[in-house]
Amino acid sequence: VVAPQAARARILVALATAAWVAAACQRESRPFPELSQASGRAQSQPESALVAGGPPPPPDVPSPFQKSGWGQSEGKRLFTAYNCSGCHANGGGGIGPPLMDDEWIYGFMPGNIYTSIVDGRANGMPSFRNKIPEYQVWQLVAYVQSMTGQTPIDTSPGRSDHLKPHTAEIIQPYQGRRQTGHK
Amino acid sequence: MMGRLQSALDPAGPQAGDIAALTWWFFGVCAFVYVAVIAALVWAIFRRRAPSDDSPETSARLAQVIGAAVVLSTVILIVLTVSTVATGRGMTSASGSEAVVVNVIGHQWWWDFHYTSANPSEHVSAPNELHIPVGVPVAIRAVSRDVIHSFWVPQLHGKRDLIPGFETSMWIQADRAGIYRGQCAEFCGHQHAHMAFLVIAEPMNAFQSWLAQQRRSAPPPTTAEQQRGHDVFIGGPCVMCHTIRGTAAGSRIGPDLTHVAGRRTIASGTLPTTREHLARWIVDAQSIKPGNRMPPNPMSDADLQALLAYIETLR
Numbered sequence: 001v002v003a004p005q006a007a008r009a010r011i012l013v014a015l016a017t018a019a020w021v022a023a024a025c026q027r028e029s030r031p032f033p034e035l036s037q038a039s040g041r042a043q044s045q046p047e048s049a050l051v052a053g054g055p056p057p058p059p060d061v062p063s064p065f066q067k068s069g070w071g072q073s074e075g076k077r078l079f080t081a082y083n084c085s086g087c088h089a090n091g092g093g094g095i096g097p098p099l100m101d102d103e104w105i106y107g108f109m110p111g112n113i114y115t116s117i118v119d120g121r122a123n124g125m126p127s128f129r130n131k132i133p134e135y136q137v138w139q140l141v142a143y144v145q146s147m148t149g150q151t152p153i154d155t156s157p158g159r160s161d162h163l164k165p166h167t168a169e170i171i172q173p174y175q176g177r178r179q180t181g182h183k
Numbered sequence: 184m185m186g187r188l189q190s191a192l193d194p195a196g197p198q199a200g201d202i203a204a205l206t207w208w209f210f211g212v213c214a215f216v217y218v219a220v221i222a223a224l225v226w227a228i229f230r231r232r233a234p235s236d237d238s239p240e241t242s243a244r245l246a247q248v249i250g251a252a253v254v255l256s257t258v259i260l261i262v263l264t265v266s267t268v269a270t271g272r273g274m275t276s277a278s279g280s281e282a283v284v285v286n287v288i289g290h291q292w293w294w295d296f297h298y299t300s301a302n303p304s305e306h307v308s309a310p311n312e313l314h315i316p317v318g319v320p321v322a323i324r325a326v327s328r329d330v331i332h333s334f335w336v337p338q339l340h341g342k343r344d345l346i347p348g349f350e351t352s353m354w355i356q357a358d359r360a361g362i363y364r365g366q367c368a369e370f371c372g373h374q375h376a377h378m379a380f381l382v383i384a385e386p387m388n389a390f391q392s393w394l395a396q397q398r399r400s401a402p403p404p405t406t407a408e409q410q411r412g413h414d415v416f417i418g419g420p421c422v423m424c425h426t427i428r429g430t431a432a433g434s435r436i437g438p439d440l441t442h443v444a445g446r447r448t449i450a451s452g453t454l455p456t457t458r459e460h461l462a463r464w465i466v467d468a469q470s471i472k473p474g475n476r477m478p479p480n481p482m483s484d485a486d487l488q489a490l491l492a493y494i495e496t497l498r
Contacts, residue, residue, distance in 0.1 A: 032473040
């Protein structure tokens with residue numbers, strides 16, 4: 001026989017767990033069918049020779065992938081695929097400024113990063129207007145934000161194997177049995 | 184092209200022949216054992232008890248029968264093991280003396296086949312279509328760009344995994360000309376099932392002329408519409424991922440499109456190459472192969488028709 005308070009506490013714990021699990025669902029969502037519609041609102045053509053395109057998004061509107069583990073890992077893949085790494089290295093900077101420190105020349109808000117990618121910035125950052133689809137820009141925005149911890153830690157991509165100070169154990173030459181501490 | 188396009192029981196090369204022979208050998212032995220066991224069971228069920236069943240002579244005979252069955256089972260298992268090992272030996276590792284070397288690169292979710300040359304300008308990338316000459320061993324050197332894939336052409340050989348950061352190798356040989364279907368055999372994500380390719384085995388001179396044709400760059404656009412299509416390609420998102428040799432497009436993220444219209448399928452064996460399929464793929468690839476890396480590309484109808492007219496010249 002369970003006391004009524006204990007039973008109520010158990011139900012509360014179960015409900016809280018269910019709510020917590022449901023809240024985490026966005027992390028793994030992969031909205032493939034919606035991507036076609038999302039890219040329907042394509043980046044507009046430049047309206048004049050002087051103004052770079054249509055109005056940029058408000059700076060504080062978060063990326064739709066801000067809480068999506070899949071979206072950020074896609075952003076990480078695209079960061080290399082589109083050769084962002086060519087200038088920004090893996091976030092550490094080189095020809096372009098580092099992205100993993102706390103200095104932001106043009107602002108750290110999602111809309112600022114979006115504008116930097118789509119319109120480019122002075123002294124070297126090219127414009128990717130109409131080169132990168134809208135949803136992929138937002139995936140890149142979420143990934144760039146993850147470098148400075150602006151996205152939830154459980155959705156941020158981990159560090160790549162090739163950035164570790166040693167090669168992965170599985171492709172190291174065999175050097176005899178390792179001392180593992182197990183008997 | 185359909186029918187027995189992909190069957191391990193219809194071998195087209197020496198290794199697949201060995202595997203098929205082993206399969207039938209196993210099938211025969213196991214069928215014999217199965218029939219013998221079921222027959223003994225039926226006999227035991229319908230047999231009536233005899234008064235002599237409890238005698239010491241019967242017990243002794245029973246022990247002999249059981250002993251013989253154990254010995255026979257052991258012998259059969261050893262024979263099957265030895266025949267498996269004997270078949271596996273000598274058909275797995277590349278020896279280094281093959282006539283043709285193909286570098287296989289697995290991507291989510293398509294195949295890239297590289298034919299290298301001492302002259303870098305003769306380097307050929309032929310996505311999703313593996314051309315090999317008939318009757319000579321072909322070395323396969325396989326790597327993966329992302330996750331583990333597995334190279335499997337059932338009519339030519341068994342499976343070989345593609346491991347990121349680690350090269351695996353094998354050799355294959357086709358003894359008769361034909362088209363054989365290959366398939367990724369290691370679950371690799373959303374579109375694993377649509378990661379197929381075709382092996383086109385042809386006589387050596389046909390293979391050589393195919394290779395020479397693949398080494399050529401794309402022809403420049405000749406009509407105004409083709410020129411517009413070329414400009415749409417270079418000015419739009421296509422150029423971020425694809426290569427067309429002979430143009431400014433040189434990215435290696437997606438398949439090389441220098442000869443895309445000359446290939447039999449698009450989207451890694453998903454659809455036959457037609458103008459309609461190309462149009463659907465360009466505008467909304469996610470509705471054909473959800474989760475693949477090709478983004479949707481909304482564009483005006485005139486731009487799309489011009490782009491298709493240009494792509495159809497890439498043979």
